[in-house]
Each structure stands twice: as structure tokens, then as C-alpha cells.
Amino acid sequence: MASFFEKLKSSLVKTKNNFSGKIDQLINYSGIYNDDFFDELEEILILADIGYESSSEIISKTRAIIARDNITDKKEVKNTIKEIIKEILKRGEDFKDIETPAVILVVGVNGVGKTTTIAKLANMYKKEGKNVILAAGDTFRAAAVEQLEIWAQRVGVEIIKNDRGADPSSVIYDALQAAKSRKADILICDTAGRLHNKDNLMNELSKMNKIINNESVHFSVYNYLVLDATSGTNAISQANVFNEVTRLDGIILTKLDGSAKGGIIIPIKALYDIPVKYVGVGEGMDDIQIFDPDDFAEILFE
Amino acid sequence: MVFEGLSSKLQDTFKKLRGKGKLSEKDIKEASREIKIALLEADVNFKVVKDFVKKINDRSMGAEVLESLTPGQQVIKIVNEELTALMGNTPKKLTYSPGGLTSIMLVGLQGAGKTTTAGKLANQIKTDNKKTLLVACDVYRPAAIKQLQVIGEQLKTDVFADLEEKSPVKIAEKAMKFARERFFDVVIFDTAGRLHIDETLMDELLQIKKIVSPKEIILNIDAMTGQEAVNVAEAFNEKIELTGVILTKLDGDTRGGAALSVTSVTGKPILFIGTGEKLTDLEVFYPDRMASRILGMGDVLSLIEKAQANFDEKKAYELQEKIKKQTFTLDDFKDQLKQMRSMGSMKDLMEMIPGAGKKALKGIDIDEKEFDRQEAIINSMTKDERVHPQIINASRRKRIAAGSGTRVQDVNKLLNGFEQSRKMMKQLSGLNNKKHGKFKFPFM
Ligand SMILES: Nc1nc2c(ncn2[C@@H]2O[C@H](COP(=O)(O)OP(=O)(O)OP(=O)(O)O)[C@@H](O)[C@H]2O)c(=O)[nH]1
Ligand SMILES: [Mg+2]
Numbered sequence: 170m171a172s173f174f175e176k177l178k179s180s181l182v183k184t185k186n187n188f189s190g191k192i193d194q195l196i197n198y199s200g201i202y203n204d205d206f207f208d209e210l211e212e213i214l215i216l217a218d219i220g221y222e223s224s225s226e227i228i229s230k231t232r233a234i235i236a237r238d239n240i241t242d243k244k245e246v247k248n249t250i251k252e253i254i255k256e257i258l259k260r261g262e263d264f265k266d267i268e269t270p271a272v273i274l275v276v277g278v279n280g281v282g283k284t285t286t287i288a289k290l291a292n293m294y295k296k297e298g299k300n301v302i303l304a305a306g307d308t309f310r311a312a313a314v315e316q317l318e319i320w321a322q323r324v325g326v327e328i329i330k331n332d333r334g335a336d337p338s339s340v341i342y343d344a345l346q347a348a349k350s351r352k353a354d355i356l357i358c359d360t361a362g363r364l365h366n367k368d369n370l371m372n373e374l375s376k377m378n379k380i381i382n383n384e385s386v387h388f389s390v391y392n393y394l395v396l397d398a399t400s401g402t403n404a405i406s407q408a409n410v411f412n413e414v415t416r417l418d419g420i421i422l423t424k425l426d427g428s429a430k431g432g433i434i435i436p437i438k439a440l441y442d443i444p445v446k447y448v449g450v451g452e453g454m455d456d457i458q459i460f461d462p463d464d465f466a467e468i469l470f471e
Numbered sequence: 472m473v474f475e476g477l478s479s480k481l482q483d484t485f486k487k488l489r490g491k492g493k494l495s496e497k498d499i500k501e502a503s504r505e506i507k508i509a510l511l512e513a514d515v516n517f518k519v520v521k522d523f524v525k526k527i528n529d530r531s532m533g534a535e536v537l538e539s540l541t542p543g544q545q546v547i548k549i550v551n552e553e554l555t556a557l558m559g560n561t562p563k564k565l566t567y568s569p570g571g572l573t574s575i576m577l578v579g580l581q582g583a584g585k586t587t588t589a590g591k592l593a594n595q596i597k598t599d600n601k602k603t604l605l606v607a608c609d610v611y612r613p614a615a616i617k618q619l620q621v622i623g624e625q626l627k628t629d630v631f632a633d634l635e636e637k638s639p640v641k642i643a644e645k646a647m648k649f650a651r652e653r654f655f656d657v658v659i660f661d662t663a664g665r666l667h668i669d670e671t672l673m674d675e676l677l678q679i680k681k682i683v684s685p686k687e688i689i690l691n692i693d694a695m696t697g698q699e700a701v702n703v704a705e706a707f708n709e710k711i712e713l714t715g716v717i718l719t720k721l722d723g724d725t726r727g728g729a730a731l732s733v734t735s736v737t738g739k740p741i742l743f744i745g746t747g748e749k750l751t752d753l754e755v756f757y758p759d760r761m762a763s764r765i766l767g768m769g770d771v772l773s774l775i776e777k778a779q780a781n782f783d784e785k786k787a788y789e790l791q792e793k794i795k796k797q798t799f800t801l802d803d804f805k806d807q808l809k810q811m812r813s814m815g816s817m818k819d820l821m822e823m824i825p826g827a828g829k830k831a832l833k834g835i836d837i838d839e840k841e842f843d844r845q846e847a848i849i850n851s852m853t854k855d856e857r858v859h860p861q862i863i864n865a866s867r868r869k870r871i872a873a874g875s876g877t878r879v880q881d882v883n884k885l886l887n888g889f890e891q892s893r894k895m896m897k898q899l900s901g902l903n904n905k906k907h908g909k910f911k912f913p914f915m
Contacts, residue, residue: 212511212517215511215517215698216516216517216698217698218514218697218698218699220512221508221511221512278695278720278723279582279584279720279748280581280582280583280584280693280720281582282581282582309748310618310748311586311617311618311619311621311622311625312614312615312617312618312620312621313614313618315613315614315617315618316612316613316614316615316617316618318614319613319614320613323613333621364720364722364723364724365723365724366722366723366724367722397582397693397695399580399693399696399697399699399703400693400695400696400697401514401695401696401697401698401700401725401728401729402512402513402514402697402726403514403695403723403724403725403726404695404697406724424580424581424582424666426666427580427666427667427668427699428666428667428668428699428702429697429698429699430698430699433697452581452611452612
């Protein structure tokens with residue numbers, strides 16, 4: 170996994186230059202911690218997609234700590250902010266691997282990287298010696314089944330599918346039966362991208378989820394939400410609604426190899442008790458990394 | 472609720488301003504700060520926000536506001552004007568080469584919706600009576616070519632694909648030759664999604680550009696994009712000089728701050744917006760409407776347009792006459808229901824109403840099925856019953872419920888509601904619309 174981390178680290182260099190560099194600059198220039206200082210700080214945090222709400226939280230905490238401990242050293246001010254962010258990211262449970270046999274339902278809005286992430290997960294589990302089956306639950310988008318099929322081939326795992334236009338719930342049902350009879354360790358279900366404000370599509374998702382839950386005597390069930398690191402505050406509402414429809418067990422943050430900061434997970438962590446499990450750092454099937462809150466915060470500031 | 476949209480935030484700000492009468496400089500400063508926060512929360516890039524707020528501040532300090540009797544409204548007007556100006560004032564059209572082949576390149580990050588948009592554009596261009604070719608240049612994402620082929624089949628539009636060729640530049644070259652030889656009018660190049668910081672792939676775009684000499688190079692950008700939208704747009708623009716932008720996935724509940732960010736850093740117009748997954752879900756971008764939507768003034772224009780398109784004037788006149796003569800029957804009510812429904816889903820419509828933001832609608836669960844039920848109930852009534860609902864006694868109610876697959880309570884509810892709205896209409900036609908209450912649908 171070390172190489173993934175290196176990759177993530179190098180991919181965040183640009184991020185760091187903007188974010189951490191700016192804070193350094195700010196602290197060096199102003200020297201005093203007045204309202205202007207905190208206004209600027211607020212902007213920097215927002216620029217990292219951390220959002221207004223969480224930025225305010227971070228700022229008021231920083232203010233309080235500076236006043237309480239009479240902090241004047243610039244490095245220490247920076248450290249304070251870092252620790253506050255770490256604290257938010259660390260809320261909730263530590264990373265835990267799944268218990269098998271398991272069913273993983275992968276959900277999210279359009280184009281965030283669900284199908285690719287499934288390939289990455291399948292590849293990871295297969296390397297661990299697990300027997301993995303994929304379910305082509307996106308029966309809506311053109312060539313979505315074919316896309317997953319190609320990944321299944323590349324990774325070397327079995328895929329359960331039906332025609333385009335078929336009821337996705339029936340594909341999930343078939344895949345569950347197949348997973349049982351073949352004694353698979355892990356079944357990973359792809360779903361069509363859906364915007365969380367579309368009730369009919371969310372109902373369809375809830376139906377798939379119910380069908381999986383009906384089999385919860387046979388499997389541990391995990392619902393993962395895929396979020397795009399490039400997205401702004403809308404990701405908060407995605408997390409909120411998907412969590413309401415399918416109780417989420419984890420978030421996977423993709424496209425961190427881009428220049429986006431992925432700071433949006435900070436308000437999400439602050440608001441909802443959903444662990445961030447993995448991060449996506451590229452388009453290949455090896456480009457996945459366990460999310461480590463310490464590393465993430467460090468990388469933002471080192 | 473912690474997560475608030477730009478519209479409700481600005482509404483709050485302006486509510487405060489409205490209550491004040493005359494504004495002081497301090498008031499304007501405070502309003503500016505809140506506008507700034509609201510725009511930032513809506514994911515407008517902070518540099519863009521800073522410039523914008525400064526403009527608002529400067530103009531608001533002017534006499535036109537401070538001396539106005541309605542300063543709050545003046546500020547709203549200024550904000551609205553500046554937002555609209557930032558997004559390019561008037562809608563832009565696609566440009567075609569005057570003679571011969573027009574090529575269009577679609578570019579953007581991974582997952583921005585290029586392939587679907589390519590199909591939507593082809594569908595749109597069809598209405599201009601042009602022979603269109605779609606070209607599959609995404610050799611990287613698994614089944615991306617297949618996806619475009621399926622879309623082409625759906626549209627009955629030709630797709631150029633070369634599964635053997637691994638170089639998108641070569642594919643583009645071959646496609647141009649193919650298109651020229653077969654006298655196509657328009658060629659749309661669907662390119663692979665790429666990171667703007669990936670130099671190799673950005674160079675590849677430049678090479679494709681050189682070969683196809685595109686009339687339009689359109690950046691596809693996800694409406695949900697955060698602060699990075701400016702950097703993405705700037706990088707693509709610098710490398711290959713964009714001609715326009717298509718904002719996708721605007722049917723989500725994002726405030727769409729990216730629209731402001733992208734247009735203001737590139738100076739390039741937003742040509743279309745993507746509003747759904749169907750190949751017909753591509754709409755012209757109206758900067759003024761977007762500004763209104765962002766400001767929470769509701770998408771009033773779209774609502775009016777929708778209503779007009781579906782409003783049968785003759786029927787409306789008849790209805791008016793009936794209300795006057797108080798001969799409004801359950802049949803008329805059914806017609807009314809149908810008309811309302813033909814305008815789109817109730818929820819969509821409600822969301823376009825000013826003030827009825829997501830927040831306000833949160834508690835209201837509009838049950839579309841309720842309309843189906845009501846229609847079914849009326850359908851199960853005899854002609855006589857529809858004209859004289861007073862004859863519907865208990866046994867008739869039972870029969871109607873059974874016939875429509877509903878419960879007697881549902882029938883009762885409908886009849887009570889109908890009676891109420893009949894009374895309401897009586898009063899309304901008498902009162903001549905003085906102080907009409909809330910916007911209210913009958914029976915809800
Ligand atoms: N750079 C980068 N690209 C990614 C990553 N994950 C996915 N992608 C790319 O994003 C694009 C969309 O990925 P998909 O896996 O098809 O996304 P999806 O969520 O399944 O999309 P729909 O099913 O259409 O909603 C593809 O081009 C992927 O290669 C990542 O971590 N980094
Ligand atoms: Mg997919």
C-alpha cells in the first residue's frame with residue numbers, strides 16, 4: 170500500500186502548494202490574529218472546498234485555542250488548525266475491513282466513478298484471495314453493462330448481468346442467488362448513477378437495498394457512497410440523502426489525483442457519522458488507497 | 472438545516488434589507504458580506520466572489536441605492552443585473568461553418584457527461600436539418616465507444632468508431648476524411664475525460680484540434696463542481712481555447728455556482744445546460760433565468776412559459792364562465808387536474824415558484840399518486856354524479872371507492888375538498904381577486 174500513499178502524496182502536491190502555502194503566507198504576512206486574519210483564513214478554507222459551515226467551525230475553534238493558550242508562534246497556529254481538521258476527520262470509527270461473506274452496494278450520482286471503483290475494489294479483494302462476483306446493476310446507461318464486463322474480464326472475476334432496460338432489482342436478486350450458490354466471499358453491485366433529488370430513482374435504489382437486506386442472514390451488507398473530490402458543497406447533500414435512503418457504511422472519495430482538494434469530506438465528516446473508507450487516485454484498477462485521516466490532514470499541510 | 476442554498480441565504484439578507492427603509496453604508500457592507508458567504512456556499516470560486524461583491528458594493532454605495540425609498544430592492548436589482556452580466560446577458564447559439572463541414576469538439580474532466588452530451592447535441596442539431604456524424608475518440612474508458620454507438624443507434628445518427636485504432640488523433644483524422652467524403656454537415660468529437668493537469672492528454676487534445684479545426688470547442692462541466700471549476704476551465708481554455716461551455720447535471724439540487732465561476736474566468740458563454748439523462752434533455756442557457764434561480768426568485772420565466780405552453784385558452788374561458796355561473800362540476804375539476812399535470816410533475820412546478828425553495832418544500836410531500844387516485848375516483852362516478860355531487864350518498868360512495876380501487880375515506884376527502892373549492896371559487900369570483908390568499912391547488 171505504500172506506493173499508493175506515495176502516489177496520493179505526490180498527487181496532492183499541487184493541493185498542498187495552494188492550501189498550505191497560502192496559510193504560511195498568511196501567517197507570515199499578518200503576524201497578528203485579528204478579524205482580517207480570520208476572514209482570510211475563512212476564504213482559504215472555503216477555497217479547499219471545506220465549505221462555509223465547517224470553515225467557521227474550524228475558525229472559531231482556532232480563535233478560542235489561540236486565546237486560551239496565548240499562542241503567538243506561527244507554526245503553532247498552523248498546527249492548531251491542522252489538529253482541528255484531524256479531529257474532525259477522525260470522528261467515528263477507525264478503518265475496519267469488511268466481514269465476509271459480504272454484499273457491497275455502490276451508489277452515487279452520475280459520473281463520480283462508481284464502476285471504476287468497483288473494479289478497483291474487486292481487484293483489491295481478489296488479490297487478497299477472495300472470491301468476488303460483480304452485479305451489473307446499471308441497466309439504464311448505454312453500455313454500462315459492457316463497461317463493467319470489461320473490468321470483470323481485466324480483473325478476472327465473474328459478472329452477473331441482464332439486458333439493458335431490465336429491472337436492476339432483478340439483476341441484484343439473481344446475483345445474490347449466484348453468490349450464495351457459488352459461495353462467493355464478496356458480491357459487489359454496481360448501480361446506475363442517480364441524482365439524489367429524483368424520488369423515483371431513489372425509490373428504485375431503496376428497492377435494491379431491500380432485496381439485499383432480505384438476504385442479510387447470509388451476508389454482511391455494506392452500502393458505499395462514491396463522491397467525486399472535484400465536487401463542491403452539493404456532495405454534502407448527496408451524503409445526506411443517500412444516507413437516508415440506504416444507510417451508508419462508507420464513503421469512497423475519487424479523483425484525488427486531480428487538483429481538487431477533496432476538502433468536502435471535512436464538512437461531511439462533521440455532519441454525518443459516515444466513515445471515509447477509500448480514496449481513488451487514478452483510472453487504473455490499482456489506483457485505490459485506504460483513507461487515513463492522519464495522512465490526509467498531514468498531506469494537506471506538509 | 473445546516474446546508475443552505477444560495478437562494479434562501481440571499482432571501483434572508485434581503486428580508487433584513489427590505490425591513491429597513493433607508494440603508495446605511497454599514498448595512499450595505501453587511502449585506503455584501505452575506506452575499507459573499509452565500510455565493511461561496513454555492514461553490515462560486517472565491518476570486519470570482521470577491522470581484523463580484525466589490526462591484527455590488529461600489530454600485531450600492533451610489534446614490535441610486537442610498538437615496539432610494541426601496542434600497543433593498545435596488546440592491547436585489549443590482550445583484551441580479553451583475554449576476555446576469557457575469558454569465559453573458561443573452562443566450563448564445565451554436566455556430567456553423569458557412570460552407571462545408573463544421574466540427575465540434577467536446578472536452579472536459581472524467582465523468583462530466585461528454586458522451587451523453589454528444590448525443591444530445593446531435594439530437595439538437597438534427598432540428599437544424601444537418602447531417603451529423605458522432606466520432607468516438609475515447610479509447611481509454613472501457614466501453615466508452617460502445618456507449619456512443621448505442622446512443623447513435625437511439626438517435627439514428629451515424630457514429631464513426633475504429634476499434635482497432637488506439638490513437639484518438641488518428642481516429643479524428645480518419646473521421647474527418649470519412650465525413651468529407653460522405654458530405655456530412657457536422658462532426659461531433661467525443662473525447663476522453665481527462666485531468667486538466669495531465670499534460671500528455673492535454674497535448675493530445677491540442678493535436679486533435681489541429682487536425683479537425685473545430686468551429687466549436689465546448690467544455691463540459693458538471694454543475695456540481697466546487698472551487699476547482701475555475702482552474703479546470705482556465706486550464707482547458709489556455710491549452711485549446713474554448714468557444715463555449717455546457718453545464719451538465721443541472722437537474723440536481725446544486726446551486727450551480729460553477730456557472731458563474733466558469734464564465735467569469737474564461738469569458739466564454741454557456742451554450743446549453745443538461746437537465747436530465749434523456750437525449751432530449753438539453754436546454755438553451757438563459758443567463759437571466761439562471762441568475763433568478765440562483766437568487767431564489769424562482770425560475771418564474773420557465774414556469775410561465777410552461778404554463779402558457781399547456782394552457783388551453785378556450786378551456787380556461789369556459790372554466791371562468793362556469794365559475795361565474797357556479798356550474799363547476801367534477802368533470803371540470805378533472806380537466807383542471809389534467810391541465811396541471813401536463814405541465815410537469817407537481818414538485819418540479821412547485822420548486823419553480825418564488826419563495827418555495829427546497830427548504831420550504833421539505834415538509835410537504837407531494838404525492839403524485841394522489842392525482843391518479845383522484846382521477847380514478849372521478850372516472851368511477853356516473854355522469855349524473857359528476858354534475859350533481861350532492862346525490863352521492865353512502866352506498867354510492869362505497870361503489871365509487873370499489874370501482875376506483877380506493878377507500879371510502881378517499882372518496883369523502885375528494886368530495887369535501889371539491890365542495891370547499893367550489894365555495895372558495897364563489898368567493899373569489901365575487902371578490903374580484905382582492906387579496907387572494909396563498910397559492911393553493913384545490914383539494915390539497
Ligand atoms: N482521474 C481519475 N479518474 C477516475 C477515478 N475514478 C473514476 N475515474 C474516471 O471517471 C470517469 C467516470 O467513471 P465511471 O466509473 O464510469 O463513473 P460512474 O459513477 O460509474 O458513472 P455512471 O455509471 O455513468 O454514473 C471514467 O472516465 C473513469 O476513468 C479516479 O480516482 N481518478
Ligand atoms: Mg457506472
